Amino acid sequence: MHLQTYFIEFSYLLASILFILGLKGLSHPETAKRGMHLAEFGMMMAIIGTLLHFEIVSYTWIIIGLLVGSTLGLAMGVWVPMTAMPQRTALSHAFGAFAAALVGIAEYYSYTHGFKLDELGNVVELGRINMGAMGFEVMLGSLTTTGSLIAFGKLQGIVPGQPLVYRGQNIFNMTLLATTIGLFIYLIFVPTAVIPFYIMLTLAFVFGVLLVLPIGSADMPVVMSLLNSYAGLASAATGFVLKNNVLIIAGTLDGFSGFILSILMCRAMNRSITNVLFGAFGSAATVAGAEGQQGEMREVSLDDIAVQLAYASKVVFVPGYGLATAQAQHAVRELASVLEQRGVTVKYGIHPVAGRMPGHMNVLLAEANVPYSQLYELEQINPEFPTTDVAVVIGANDVVNPDARDNPNSPIAGMPILEVDHAKSVVVLKRGQGKGFSGLENPLFFKPVTGMLYGDAKDTLTKLVGAVQHA
Numbered sequence: 501m502h503l504q505t506y507f508i509e510f511s512y513l514l515a516s517i518l519f520i521l522g523l524k525g526l527s528h529p530e531t532a533k534r535g536m537h538l539a540e541f542g543m544m545m546a547i548i549g550t551l552l553h554f555e556i557v558s559y560t561w562i563i564i565g566l567l568v569g570s571t572l573g574l575a576m577g578v579w580v581p582m583t584a585m586p587q588r589t590a591l592s593h594a595f596g597a598f599a600a601a602l603v604g605i606a607e608y609y610s611y612t613h614g615f616k617l618d619e620l621g622n623v624v625e626l627g628r629i630n631m632g633a634m635g636f637e638v639m640l641g642s643l644t645t646t647g648s649l650i651a652f653g654k655l656q657g658i659v660p661g662q663p664l665v666y667r668g669q670n671i672f673n674m675t676l677l678a679t680t681i682g683l684f685i686y687l688i689f690v691p692t693a694v695i696p697f698y699i700m701l702t703l704a705f706v707f708g709v710l711l712v713l714p715i716g717s718a719d720m721p722v723v724m725s726l727l728n729s730y731a732g733l734a735s736a737a738t739g740f741v742l743k744n745n746v747l748i749i750a751g752t753l754d755g756f757s758g759f760i761l762s763i764l765m766c767r768a769m770n771r772s773i774t775n776v777l778f779g780a781f782g783s784a785a786t787v788a789g790a791e792g793q794q795g796e797m798r799e800v801s802l803d804d805i806a807v808q809l810a811y812a813s814k815v816v817f818v819p820g821y822g823l824a825t826a827q828a829q830h831a832v833r834e835l836a837s838v839l840e841q842r843g844v845t846v847k848y849g850i851h852p853v854a855g856r857m858p859g860h861m862n863v864l865l866a867e868a869n870v871p872y873s874q875l876y877e878l879e880q881i882n883p884e885f886p887t888t889d890v891a892v893v894i895g896a897n898d899v900v901n902p903d904a905r906d907n908p909n910s911p912i913a914g915m916p917i918l919e920v921d922h923a924k925s926v927v928v929l930k931r932g933q934g935k936g937f938s939g940l941e942n943p944l945f946f947k948p949v950t951g952m953l954y955g956d957a958k959d960t961l962t963k964l965v966g967a968v969q970h971a
């Protein structure tokens with residue numbers, strides 16, 4: 501083997517190891533940054549290895565692509581705010597999947613136009629195995645491209661966020677998918693059938709749009725990690741087509757980690773993947789039948805809460821989506837510091853699906869330098885609530901809804917919750933009577949143990965800092 505080939509294979513092996521270590525690092529907030537750097541270094545090794553390939557005849561277009569891609573990536577990294585991370589990720593998935601689809605189309609074109617030559621210069625025919633891998637890549641790559649673009653549009657507010665549903669939708673979508681897969685299977689037997697190939701490509705693009713339109717914007721993180729897994733599998737298929745080991749390994753890692761993440765998110769919401777994809781959760785139909793108001797909510801004053809907090813021995817903050825919208829992470833950190841100075845033990849209870857994307861609360865709190873040692877997962881913090889003096893719910897709703905535990909008829913029955921209602925006192929910071937993502941009423945707000953402190957979470961927390969200092 502040529503020395504260059506050795507180096508390419510070595511760089512691919514190193515990149516694959518670094519990707520695995522990177523993924524492992526991402527499994528804990530404390531090691532996540534290091535994991536990210538390892539994965540970045542791995543990607544650099546993979547790019548360097550790829551640039552050394554013998555097949556490259558000119559670097560002009562590659563350099564142009566590198567410059568355009570790096571500039572876009574840098575701009576996105578610098579200017580996209582933390583709160584827009586979900587839509588940024590959706591856009592990256594769309595780019596990645598489109599790249600996979602384009603490689604597949606280019607390869608198909610080369611094969612069917614006699615441009616594919618072996619080392620001796622003979623034209624290579626398109627065999628069934630290669631067609632299978634290529635068809636898979638093009639089909640998944642195309643539907644992931646348009647699906648991710650619609651996910652981006654929904655999260656950015658360009659496309660309506662609520663589920664767009666119509667009668668017979670699931671049957672129509674399934675027929676479309678079956679036709680696309682049918683054409684794919686036909687192509688495996690007749691690889692040179694150019695027209696069916698392009699029809700399959702078009703149908704896959706259309707299917708991506710129709711798959712995501714009926715899903716509500718709040719379910720987009722699950723959809724995206726699922727699309728991520730499709731994009732990964734498309735890349736693995738690209739690896740088979742191009743006989744590129746690092747693409748096969750990275751694609752498979754991406755494919756399965758995305759799939760596992762989707763399952764974990766669904767489990768934390770006690771919903772099935774089918775319910776997320778086809779249930780139109782959050783639409784009027786799913787909320788119908790939910791119970792109405794259950795008594796009076798008790799409003800409390802800011803000064804009363806400040807006194808309670810100042811003289812507590814243990815306070816647990818439970819952040820939710822409202823913390824993200826209010827950007828209240830720095831304010832809660834400040835309040836925690838003031839309380840700690842007074843000798844109060846402060847902890848944070850983190851629900852796996854609080855907010856709107858996996859790790860949403862961890863990312864925000866890390867930005868405000870909240871120590872990881874104060875973050876407690878659901879199973880760790882729940883036993884602590886009975887000994888907690890004040891549980892402060894900050895813009896969270898569904899993740900603290902006791903109906904999930906107590907009411908078997910509730911649409912969210914069985915979803916694990918943070919059991920704040922077991923604390924000695926609960927205070928809920930929210931702007932008004934707004935519902936959570938599920939659109940359900942929350943009986944926690946009507947319990948005698950609960951006091952409601954209305955206002956934007958950041959404003960309220962900032963005022964509480966001052967009030968606690970003077971308590």
Ligand code: NAP
Pocket residue numbers: 718719720721722765769819820821822823825826852853854855856857858859860894895896897898899900929930931932933934935936937938955956957958
């Ligand atoms: P939530 O149930 O959506 O409730 C958020 C609450 O925050 C609302 O009731 C709202 O009430 C309040 N709020 C909004 N803006 C606020 C502000 N500026 N200041 C104070 N309060 C504010 O949130 P959650 O408890 O975090 O639950 C997350 C939900 O999203 C779950 O149902 C979960 O299944 C779903 N989900 C999560 C993910 C994920 O990956 N994390 C993915 C898909 C779905 P007001 O309007 O009255 O203020």
